[in-house]
Amino acid sequence: MDFLGPHVFGYLILLVHSLGLVAAVHAVLTVRTAQGSIAWAMSLFFIPYLTLIPYLIFGRSTFDDYIRARRDANQEMREAIIDLNWRPWVEEALSARKSAAYTSLRAMPRLGRMPCLANNSVRLLINGTATFDAIFSAIRDAKEVVLVQFFIIHDDELGMKLHALLMEKAAQGVAVHLLYDSIGSHSLPNAYAETLRAGGVQAQAFATRGGWISRFQVNFRNHRKVVVVDGIKGFVGGHNVGDEYLGAKPPLSPWRDTHVEVSGPVVACLQESFAEDWFWAARKLPPLILPQSYPEGGVLCQFLASGPADPYETCSLFFVEAIHAANERVWITTPYFVPDEAVFSALRLAVLRGVDVRILIPSRPDHKIVYAASSLYAFEAVRAGVKIFRYQPGFLHQKVVLIDNEISAIGSANMDNRSFRLNFEVMLLTVDDAFATEVEHMLLDDFALAKEITEADIKATHRLQQLAMRVARLVSPVL
Incomplete structure (x- = not known):
């Protein structure tokens, strides 16, 4: 034959x-x-x-296997903590309703699976040194449980400091759990996690395995950065674990990024997000801790976890709702400016309402195709009346939103299709005029180190460069 x-x-x-x-x-x-x-x-x-x-x-935009795992995790969570007053949300959520600023975000209570909570304290952590000093200090003081999640972990100097610290705490009897993304941390040697496991650390890679189709997926990446210590302190923001995040690697240095430290009832939400991701990777829940009392007053916070397991596009809708809520200003910093039509329309409408719309993006590329697509969207935004600035000293990686005089958000979400629909992301929304003022001062310092894009810059761009930008935009849905 x-x-x-x-x-x-x-x-x-x-x-x-x-x-x-x-x-x-x-x-x-x-x-x-x-x-x-x-x-x-x-x-x-x-x-x-x-x-x-x-x-x-x-091709897939919905992570069905994770959805099923989330249901199982939530069921196990309910059974495991039946005697624990989990989700301390009733009184704090009622307090949140008294905030006039938060009521301007009318869709937010239903958009996020977790409500806005009162009685929190927050601390702004500007750049890598402040961030990792705070995170490492909290871990050193841990008595019971340490939960650590990053998209990227390198085995460089910073990565090995984290490795040694987690080993030390595990040796002291602290329950240590480390979760990292298998795609983001693709260069991490197997020995890094193996030695942690040998030292008593529970270490897992978040991978899109499960069903036979999910086994081929690389689109769904866990881009979240979450650290929780003893259920008391939490950290979220834009930093990963690597020397470049400390500004130690040219040509992108100095690296500009932002994190936030939080304590209070909202830390339970950070733990719940980590627990769902950990359950997907390990098929069991990590230990969960809930302090029984919180100081009165403080900052209103809503933890927003988004991803391809959501019934709708939570991250994109968050940006749309935040922009629509602005009456005076909306300032955004993002390393990748590739908005979808809904977000871009919201920006245009904000300009037409007389809102001060400013967006800060990098002047140096870390991904050339994304940078080219971002440049084209930046030019179109300038023509629509949005003020676009390029940060000059080094690479800008922070993800910050400032709305009017009270509302801010800091987390891991970029303004692009990958964060909107494909990545697992987190943002910590805060409603507090004092904290918003801190964020304002930080951003004013950043804008002072930036150069505004003008019509003259657009006209000076060579036609071949503009063609390259348009070609890059064609692949923007998968950037």
Whole structure:
């Protein structure tokens, strides 16, 4: 029998086109945006030889296996903490309703799975040294439980300091749990986690495995940065674990980033987010601690966890709602400015309302394609009346939103499609005029070190550069 005869190739072609047709129907039924649905369906139908494998890897926008794991985690959580007054939310949530500023964010209570809580304290951590000094100090003082989650961990000097500290606390009998993303930390040697496990640290990689289809996915990355110590102190923000985040690696140094330290009832929300991610990676819950009393007063906080397991696009809608809530100003810092149409429209409308709209982006690229796409969106935003600034001293990686005089948000979410729809992200929303003033002063210092993009800059851009920007924008949905 001729196994390489023309009839065999005919069967293979028929099989590939049949699979392409099935995948095209799947794209029409599941891809969230009309543009993405059309793009995938047409390419799968006409050129399945080139697009079937990319669709298997990049095409899905909903992480179904994680959704099922979340349900299981929440059920185990309810059973495990039935005697613990978990979610200390009733009294604090009632206090949050008294805030006039928070009521301007009308969709936020239902958008986030966790409510706005009173009686928290927050501390702004500007740049890597302040951030890791605070995190390492809290871990050194830990008595019971340390939960650590980062998108990227390197085995450089900072990474080894974290490694040694976690080993030390595990040796003291503290329950230490470390979670890192398998894609973000792809260069991390296996020995890093293996020696931690040998020293008593529970270390897991967050990977999109589970069902046989999920095994091929690399789109769903856990971009969250969360640290919780003894259920008392929590940390969220933009820093990962690596020397570059301390500004130690040219050409992007000095690195500009922001974190926030928080204590109070909202730390329970940080633990719950970590528990869901840990359950996906380890199929069991980490230890959870809830202090029974909190000092009165303080800052209103809402912890917003978003990702591809949500029923809607939580992160994108957060930016839309925050921008729509602005009456006087909306200042945003983001390393990647690739907004979707809803967010871009919200920015345009804010300008038309007379709101002071400023966006701070990097002047140096860490990913050239993303930088090119960001530049095109920046030019279009300038033409729409948005003030766009490029940070000059080094790479700007911080993710900060400031709304009017009371509302701010700091976390891991970038202003791009990956954060909006594909990555697991976190943002800590705060409602407090004193803390907002701190954020304002920090951003004013950043804007003072930035150069505003003008019409003259746009006109001076070479046509070939503009063409490259437009080509880069074509792939912006998967950047």
